[in-house]
Amino acid sequence: MPRGTSVRHPLAGLTRDFHKIGPLDAPVPPWMSAELDQHAAQVCEGIVSGGAELTANTLGTYLHGFLDGCLERGWDSEDASYDWETLRILAICRLAKDRGFVR
Template sequence: MGELGDTQLARMGSDPGLVAAVDQHAAVLRDAIPLDRETLGDYLLGFLDELRHRGWAFTSEPSEPADLDAAALRLTAVCWLARERGFLSDELPA
């Protein structure tokens, strides 16, 4: 959340292109997994493990949603879903 989520979620308030892109990734997740706290958390951990294995890193803040790669959009979607479903209400780090 601190690396990417907070910044990207704040951008969503003024960037309809980012909202649309994140919504597409969120729809894929809604169709693929149950969206409870544990399953979404497990998905996130597995996704992050795969990204690390591939050497992916979020290194900059793009100026346009098109500049975000698919991994960054998927991570933003996970953060958005976690926030929207109230999974972060206890203010524990995601």
């Protein structure tokens, strides 16, 4: 079986869902690529600066905390196109795929 997170892992499910609205495997416009790279770097820095290693679990925990914060602020993914929150989530999903945490 290939390495990666189980399809039942929340990170895998969200990555699959967000793949429908964002180009996780395909080339992206330069502006979006730069945004996703910047978000991914900030996410990695946030995780490792606290002394943790970047793993599927730490990335999943980060993602859950981020989503909780979004929902507390009233963010609704149905109302947004490529807003800051959506780009951050896409960057996390892309990072998970690039690191082999999800298939």
